[in-house]
Amino acid sequence: MSASPMEGFKETTSLRIALTKFLDSVQVNLDTEHINIENSLKRVLAEDISAEYNIPQFNRAAMDGYAIKAEDSRGASFENPIRFKIVGRLEAGFFQNFKIKSFEAVEIMTGARVPDQADCVIMAEYTKRISEDIVEIYQQLPPGANIDQVGSDVKKGETILTKGTIIEPPDIGLLKALRLRTVKVYKKPKVGLISTGDELTDYIELDNGESKIIETNQIMLSNYILEDGGEPLKYGIIRDNFDDIKKSISKAVSECNIILLTGGSSVGKKDLVPKIIREIGIILTHGVSMKPGKPTGLALVQGKPLIIMPGYSVACIIAYLVFCRPLIYKFLSINPELTPISVNAYLTNRVPSTAGRTDFVRVNVFKHGEELYATPIRSTGSGILSSMVKANGLLEIPDEIEGYEEGDKVSVKLLRRQIPEKDINE
Numbered sequence: 001m002s003a004s005p006m007e008g009f010k011e012t013t014s015l016r017i018a019l020t021k022f023l024d025s026v027q028v029n030l031d032t033e034h035i036n037i038e039n040s041l042k043r044v045l046a047e048d049i050s051a052e053y054n055i056p057q058f059n060r061a062a063m064d065g066y067a068i069k070a071e072d073s074r075g076a077s078f079e080n081p082i083r084f085k086i087v088g089r090l091e092a093g094f095f096q097n098f099k100i101k102s103f104e105a106v107e108i109m110t111g112a113r114v115p116d117q118a119d120c121v122i123m124a125e126y127t128k129r130i131s132e133d134i135v136e137i138y139q140q141l142p143p144g145a146n147i148d149q150v151g152s153d154v155k156k157g158e159t160i161l162t163k164g165t166i167i168e169p170p171d172i173g174l175l176k177a178l179r180l181r182t183v184k185v186y187k188k189p190k191v192g193l194i195s196t197g198d199e200l201t202d203y204i205e206l207d208n209g210e211s212k213i214i215e216t217n218q219i220m221l222s223n224y225i226l227e228d229g230g231e232p233l234k235y236g237i238i239r240d241n242f243d244d245i246k247k248s249i250s251k252a253v254s255e256c257n258i259i260l261l262t263g264g265s266s267v268g269k270k271d272l273v274p275k276i277i278r279e280i281g282i283i284l285t286h287g288v289s290m291k292p293g294k295p296t297g298l299a300l301v302q303g304k305p306l307i308i309m310p311g312y313s314v315a316c317i318i319a320y321l322v323f324c325r326p327l328i329y330k331f332l333s334i335n336p337e338l339t340p341i342s343v344n345a346y347l348t349n350r351v352p353s354t355a356g357r358t359d360f361v362r363v364n365v366f367k368h369g370e371e372l373y374a375t376p377i378r379s380t381g382s383g384i385l386s387s388m389v390k391a392n393g394l395l396e397i398p399d400e401i402e403g404y405e406e407g408d409k410v411s412v413k414l415l416r417r418q419i420p421e422k423d424i425n426e
Contacts, residue, residue: 012287012294014399015358019323021284022298026305028331031187037175040167042229043185044332049161054151055177059114061090063146066105066127066135067118070143081128081136090115105135114147121146154178164333166229188231189331191324192252193218196245196263196273197311200237216385217262217309217316224320230258230328240264246276253304258327260320263311273308277301289399290358292382293319312382318360321394341414343393345374346407348424351395353403362391365412366422373424374412392416 013021032046061067068084076082084105088098092111100106100117108114108121123146126139154160154174161171167183175183201212215237222232233256238248245264252259264273274297277283281301286308288296292315297308305327309319326336345365353359363374374395379387393412397403404410 010287012289013285014356015288015290015322016399018285018288018296018298019326022305022323023326023330025284025300026327026330027303030331030333032184033187034182034184037172037180037183040172040175040183040185041169043167043183043188044229044334045161045163045165045167046184046186046333048159048163049175049178049180049183051154051156051158051160051178053154053178054156055154055174056148056150056152059150060092060148061108061110061112061114061121061146062148063121063123064110065108065121065123065146066137067100067108067114067121068105068137068141069100069102069118070120070141070145072103073120073122073137073139073141076137076140078138081138083130084135084137086133086135105137107135119143119147164335166334186332188229189257189328190233190255191221191225191230191328192233192235192256192259193221194235194245194248194252194259194261195237195311196240196261197237198240200263202237216313217311220313220317221260221262221320221324224317224325225328228325228328229332229334240272242272242276245272246280249276249280249301249306253301253306257304257331258324259301259304259306260309260324261306262309262316264308273297277306277308281306289356290318290322290360291354292360293322296323298323310382313385314362314388315382317388318394322360342411343372343414343419344409345372345393345412346409347404348373348375348406350406351376351397351404353397353401355402356399358399359397361395361397362387363393363395363412364391365393365414366420368422368424372419374410388415392418 084103086107087104089107090112091109095113098106098115100115106115120141120143122137122139122141126137128136130136160174195215195218199213200215202215218234225232235248235252238245261273264271274286277299281299283297283299286297293310295310296319299306307323309316329336351361362377365372365374374393377387377391393414395410395412
């Protein structure tokens with residue numbers, strides 16, 4: 001194990017080793033359930049979906065116009081119009097199988113089923129209605145023109161969605177088109193949230209001069225968990241009492257798949273959490289060579305993964321993104337390498353780093369001309385929550401690199417969807 005000394009900890013473990021060891025130690029049962037397709041957005045498929053029907057199930061008109069036999073259009077042009085007798089009309093959702101003879105046409109609307117004896121549809125733009133039952137055409141067409149053939153969208157037996165797919169709106173539309181009412185997905189892992197500390201309060205209104213701190217980690221983590229496909233369970237604020245914290249952890253372990261415990265992660269006299277975990281479980285790693293997030297601990301209690309997270313908001317968020325997100329993805333059978341949205345951007349400033357430590361730098365990514373640029377956020381303390389509001393990207397500096405220079409092109413993981421346009425000289 002690669003480790004390095006750091007103040008407050010006898011040694012710290014490299015991020016990559018800590019993460020790999022943690023994920024490999026967690027045994028996951030991939031539980032599944034069937035849910036209505038209307039509630040399946042962003043859920044993860046637990047099986048391949050194969051089509052039991054062709055889509056479309058019949059030849060349908062791709063344009064408004066007239067269904068005819070292609071051979072009857074031979075030589076048609078604006079200089080050489082060909083006349084057809086109109087023998088009927090078809091709208092989408094209604095069908096009558098007209099027996100079309102040579103130089104006969106059926107007026108047809110987009111989406112309507114094409115009569116069996118017609119093999120093309122001429123667009124209305126290339127026709128002229130001469131009378132109630134006569135139409136002139138001005139274009140020669142090949143068989144199949146302007147017709148969506150049977151199975152041209154989806155063929156019967158074709159695998160259309162694969163196991164592990166995160167379901168998006170078009171997927172739901174296709175599932176309904178295939179007449180499916182329910183779909184098999186992985187169950188959302190339940191993630192328990194416990195905050196510790198005598199200094200914390202849930203009350204937003206505080207008396208002037210009161211030294212309490214409003215607890216914000218649970219509401220932030222809950223929304224990250226929801227966004228990543230988990231189900232958050234809040235266990236509230238637990239005071240710095242050995243038995244109370246131990247009881248709360250035991251309850252969460254009995255009800256959840258993953259437990260996140262914020263606060264009390266350091267090695268001070270009042271940081272009870274590591275002592276409690278050692279009594280009821282196993283600490284795999286305590287102290288990670290990363291900034292922010294050094295005091296993070298990774299543990300197992302009754303086989304359940306527990307992450308001891310720093311109380312400072314920014315460090316807590318980084319610890320979640322680094323350790324909890326891939327853990328949730330493991331419970332959902334999602335490859336974490338496929339999910340982060342990253343962009344390449346040029347640094348507008350030098351970014352120093354310490355060798356032997358992985359640094360996470362909050363940056364603001366913006367577009368200037370045709371290029372993307374990233375500017376480091378100046379307020380970078382582990383407790384400066386506003387820095388995460390101002391940032392829309394996160395730059396990871398690996399432990400073997402001593403920072404980046406101004407102008408270097410780097411990969412930035414986006415924290416937000418918006419990338420504003422900005423003058424680089426501002």
